[in-house]
Amino acid sequence: MSRSAQKGPWVDPKLLKKISKLTQGDRTVIKTWSRDSEISPEMVGFVFGIHNGKDFVEVTIGEDMVGHRLGEFSLTRKFAKHGGKMQRDLEKKAPAKAPAK
Numbered sequence: 001m002s003r004s005a006q007k008g009p010w011v012d013p014k015l016l017k018k019i020s021k022l023t024q025g026d027r028t029v030i031k032t033w034s035r036d037s038e039i040s041p042e043m044v045g046f047v048f049g050i051h052n053g054k055d056f057v058e059v060t061i062g063e064d065m066v067g068h069r070l071g072e073f074s075l076t077r078k079f080a081k082h083g084g085k086m087q088r089d090l091e092k093k094a095p096a097k098a099p100a101k
């Protein structure tokens with residue numbers, strides 16, 4: 001559920017403190033576990049290491065990301081292909097037929 005517009009966006013105060021210590025051109029990775037923090041305009045240009053439950057995914061914040069949550073850019077689940085054994089067999093046969101043309 002989204003946060004009410006009356007309250008305004010929520011940004012972790014520790015993140016704002018870390019950003020204020022760094023300069024705009026600094027490429028230092030800011031590690032954070034705060035996936036629920038919204039991206040504010042002050043964060044644009046910085047590199048964040050967003051924790052996904054296992055490791056930190058490095059994300060460079062752009063202007064088009066303002067208003068989104070940090071967790072949206074660090075997926076917590078790894079996608080494995082659909083199909084299984086039958087799909088693997090089909091993929092092996094497909095490249096063998098392609099060069100014959």
